[in-house]
Amino acid sequence: MIEVRDVTHRYGERTVLSDVDVTLAENRVGIVGANGSGKSTFVRLLNGLVLPSAGRVTVDGLDTRGDGREVRRLVGFCFTDPDAQIVMPTVAEDVAFGLRRRGLSKAEAKARATDALAAYGLADHADHPAHLLSGGQKQLLALTSVLVTEPALLVMDEPTTLLDLRNARMVSGVVAALPQQVVLVTHHLDLLDGFDRVLVFDEGRLVCDDPPDVAVRHYRKLME
Amino acid sequence: MSPLGLYVPGSSVLHRAPAGAKLLVLVAAGLGALWLDEVWQVLVALGVVLVGYGVAGLPIRVAGRQLRPLVWIAAGTAVFHVLVNGWERAFVVVGVLAVLVLLAALVTLTTRTTALVDAVVTACRPLRVLRVDAERVGLMIALGIRCVPVVVGLAQDVRDAQRARGLSASPRAFAVPLIVRSLRHADALGEAMVARGVDD
Numbered sequence: 001m002i003e004v005r006d007v008t009h010r011y012g013e014r015t016v017l018s019d020v021d022v023t024l025a026e027n028r029v030g031i032v033g034a035n036g037s038g039k040s041t042f043v044r045l046l047n048g049l050v051l052p053s054a055g056r057v058t059v060d061g062l063d064t065r066g067d068g069r070e071v072r073r074l075v076g077f078c079f080t081d082p083d084a085q086i087v088m089p090t091v092a093e094d095v096a097f098g099l100r101r102r103g104l105s106k107a108e109a110k111a112r113a114t115d116a117l118a119a120y121g122l123a124d125h126a127d128h129p130a131h132l133l134s135g136g137q138k139q140l141l142a143l144t145s146v147l148v149t150e151p152a153l154l155v156m157d158e159p160t161t162l163l164d165l166r167n168a169r170m171v172s173g174v175v176a177a178l179p180q181q182v183v184l185v186t187h188h189l190d191l192l193d194g195f196d197r198v199l200v201f202d203e204g205r206l207v208c209d210d211p212p213d214v215a216v217r218h219y220r221k222l223m224e
Numbered sequence: 225m226s227p228l229g230l231y232v233p234g235s236s237v238l239h240r241a242p243a244g245a246k247l248l249v250l251v252a253a254g255l256g257a258l259w260l261d262e263v264w265q266v267l268v269a270l271g272v273v274l275v276g277y278g279v280a281g282l283p284i285r286v287a288g289r290q291l292r293p294l295v296w297i298a299a300g301t302a303v304f305h306v307l308v309n310g311w312e313r314a315f316v317v318v319g320v321l322a323v324l325v326l327l328a329a330l331v332t333l334t335t336r337t338t339a340l341v342d343a344v345v346t347a348c349r350p351l352r353v354l355r356v357d358a359e360r361v362g363l364m365i366a367l368g369i370r371c372v373p374v375v376v377g378l379a380q381d382v383r384d385a386q387r388a389r390g391l392s393a394s395p396r397a398f399a400v401p402l403i404v405r406s407l408r409h410a411d412a413l414g415e416a417m418v419a420r421g422v423d424d
Contacts (some may be wrong), residue, residue: 049419071419077419083377084412087420089230089337089370096338101421127233131373145420158241 001025002037002046002153002183009041018204020055024183027198030212031185032219033201039185042201043155046183047075059153073102076180080158083131091115091133091141092126098149101124104194117150120174121213136167143174160188189216191204230369232333238280244346246331253327257320263312266319273326275404280334284351290329291322298322302348332369341366363422 002024009017033039044050045057048064048071057064066072079085088094089209092113099109117123120140125133130141139159146154156175160168174192175182184191192198197217200208200222208218238246252355260266277287291298298318305314332340339361348358382401391397417423 047416047419072419072421077413077416079416079419083374084409085355085416085420087370087413087417088366093336093338093366098420100338106338127231129230129373130370131377149421 003058005056007052010053016204020206027181028195029183030192030195030198037201038204039201040157043157043185046155047072047077074152076146076154078143078146078156078159080161082142085142086130089129091128091130094130095148096144098145112148116144120144135163136170139171155183157185231336234281236280238334243335243343247334247343250331257324260320263315264314269323274324276330287326290326294325337366338391375406
């Protein structure tokens with residue numbers, strides 16, 4: 001469970017989040033808002049990539065300020081641009097990277113990476129250079145590299161923004177089948193079908209926190 | 225097929241050779257190249273390296289691609305030496321450069337990055353007494369290799385954007401957006417690495 005208590009965040013003089021206080025316990029939480037509304041900063045607070053200027057964020061009781069390492073082990077993070085999160089040159093090496101960083105032996109990391117690649121349909125690409133994959137495959141690789149470390153919670157910041165409709169559907173299909181709690185930032189509102197709850201951000205404030213149909217209606221009205 | 229010296233899967237004797245041994249051969253060849261002084265010696269060295277490509281099952285065009293980034297430097301060097309020292313010296317200098325680039329590419333083409341990194345990390349471990357972080361050196365090398373195609377892609381995007389706007393080839397108009405985009409990419413990559421547990 002994620003608890004965000006009275007959080008305000010500033011970059012220099014600019015306040016990007018104001019007095020956000022929310023508890024996220026649902027399995028599927030969507031986040032929408034205009035560009036610059038603070039939603040990306042909000043999700044970066046959830047695994048300690050950004051520490052709040054004021055207030056407190058905890059994940060399963062662990063404070064992101066003091067227990068950053070443990071929090072990052074619990075919370076997997078998937079970014080918008082897969083090219084910016086693929087660290088190793090080949091597909092299998094990238095999937096094994098996170099496991100090696102967590103102290104697994106070469107053989108263990110390789111075995112788990114092989115299983116993960118098979119599970120997400122990338123087994124045939126194991127030895128391929130990552131930069132030669134399609135956009136959808138790259139995002140799938142980025143997602144696999146996160147999921148192989150078995151995070152309890154997955155945060156995704158606009159994972160389908162750079163993808164065409166087919167690849168966006170493929171990635172959202174994978175996400176829909178995950179057992180983990182997922183917090184998804186998106187501009188693709190149809191991805192929020194079946195979600196438990198959607199938060200709407202506007203100018204750094206949480207302005208709506210409702211089931212998807214109500215929240216999306218509120219968001220559309222804001223954008224008029 | 226990788227045009228950028230990145231690993232090409234295979235099962236040849238070179239693919240199976242230990243990464244550390246291949247790196248040692250590369251270092252030894254680099255030192256040995258200091259003694260290459262005659263045209264025939266360079267030709268023999270070139271022949272040996274090209275046989276290496278054959279043994280690894282890599283077509284000759286792959287070897288040619290590895291030399292492409294070298295063309296301008298080689299051309300400048302060759303012109304200088306032809307004018308100052310004659311064509312034989314120019315051939316030896318440019319030839320040695322080509323041999324070493326081809327050999328280095330042969331190592332990366334036949335060795336998984338993780339194996340290369342592991343070999344470098346092992347080699348750097350004794351430097352711990354000098355407070356050198358071997359794991360970090362290995363990670364740096366892996367990131368360097370990974371970023372080559374990324375920066376090539378960014379350069380292509382910038383060039384395409386220039387062409388689309390009808391701009392003539394201007395080094396400044398090319399370099400500034402490329403540097404800005406590369407720095408942005410580095411920033412995003414750093415954030416992603418923290419998210420994936422590097423530095424924890």
